[in-house]
Amino acid sequence: MKKALAKMCWGHCRCVYCEDSLADEIEHFWPKDLYPDKVFAWENYLYACGPCNGPKGNAFAVLPTGSNVATSVARAKGDAIVQPLAGDAALLDPRCDDPLDYLELDIVETFVFRPRPGIGARAKERARYTIETLGLNARSAVIEARRTAYENLLTVLERVVSLVEQKRPLDRVRTAVERTTHRSVWEEMKRQHTRVPELTLPFSKAEVALTW
Secondary structure (H helix, E strand, O other), X not given: OHHHHHOOOOOOOEOOOOOOOEOOEEEEOOOOOOOHHHOOOHHHEEEEOHHHHHHHOOOOEEEOOOOOOOXXXXXXXXOOOOOOOOOEXXXXXXXXXXXXXXXXXXXXXXXXXXXXXXXXXXXXXXXXXXXXXXXXXXXXXXXXXXXXXXXHHHHXXXXXXXXXXXXXXXXHHHHHHHOOOOHHHHHHHHHOOOOOHHHHHHXXXXXXXXXX
16 A cells, blocks of 8 residues: 555655655545544545654544635544534645645745635635644745755756757656655746746746646
8 A cells, every 4th residue: 555655656755745754654634533434445545754644643624515714623532422524624635636726835935835826715724724734834844945955956957958958868857857855846936937037047948847
């Protein structure tokens, strides 16, 4: 099962949540203590790192029908065991949600995530809940790792431009991009390239990189 889940990870088996640490724990997206009927459901398995899986644990909230407010369904020790409130998961599920439909990464200054501008209230609440529950902006080392990933990918992009101009093969450099950590950094570089000056020219010279 771990081998199958590892193939779904970005880069060299990076955590599906933070994209930084090695994924080494099987995570139940819908917590098994709250949703025992989903314990053995393949669609409920993710591969995550301990620093993400631990804090997430049984912390879980739903968005009831007609509500845009995340409502916790977690149970404290000793609470009566009752069926959790019905609703859609507030936490973004990497298996069926594209996080970047909900989140935007600042690749100019802070390298922190924020709700993507222009999304609806329900989507904004899911973005907020995900950022806070997983602590995506709470670990300074991860934020700095995103910044480093950006600088490394910028160097790789400059190499792509050189290879394109020389009409040389791009296979190795494309593999380097696909195996880097922090997929979100690369995706934001592509998405924001027209408004980040140091990205505009390289991508205009190597448009093929926009398809990677």
